[in-house]
Amino acid sequence: MSKVHVTTTVNGDEMEFLCDPRETLLDSLRDKLNLTGAKEGCGTGDCGACSVTLNGRLVCSCLVLGVEAEGQEIGTIEGIANGDELHPLQKKFIEHAALQCGVCTPGILVATKSLLEKNPNPTETEVRYWLAGNLCRCTGYDKIIRAVMDTAADMREAS
Structure with missing residues (x-):
């Protein structure tokens, strides 16, 4: 299966990655972008450990495909603090x-x-x-x- 090129904005920074069309956004964030703050607790959207925002809307990243991030804005736990200053x-x-x-x-x-x-x-x-x-x-x-x-x-x- 061929990989899909995705360009997205994560925590205000434009990022690009290649992913399998069936790969979850959670896996893309963790494995491709090294943003490991979101956790997989259940893989079914029931626990909220993988919560991120997608265009300002709260979502479980285990239920969103990585390819759906194309052109979208994602907010993760890594983007909550302002530099060294905690939120x-x-x-x-x-x-x-x-x-x-x-x-x-x-x-x-x-x-x-x-x-x-x-x-x-x-x-x-x-x-x-x-x-x-x-x-x-x-x-x-x-x-x-x-x-x-x-x-x-x-x-x-x-x-």
Whole structure:
């Protein structure tokens, strides 16, 4: 089977790669572009560990083909920090101890950043609903929810 040439923008940088037409975006990101933050937890779109944004829309990269990235804009966990400065969500996750093993954390951070961009003033119920597609097997969700709510409050105060 012949490889397909894909040109895409990832975290603001134009990138190119060759992939098998059946290869997932997750595999393309990890194996072709060395962006290993997104994790494969289930391979069926049920856990959210592979969450990225595709043209601003939250998606499970295990359910998207790499060839579908052609001409698209992708956001990954690697693009959340601003250089050496952590994103406010990352800081709050550390402050609230909202992570343990780290498999789910990149997907949860991408998802919650996406939420806060769409709704900078979410209720706790909205945060819980938004994160319903992200499974964490190590910790309760309480610390995660508190970190997101605290970040939202800080971001509102700063603006």
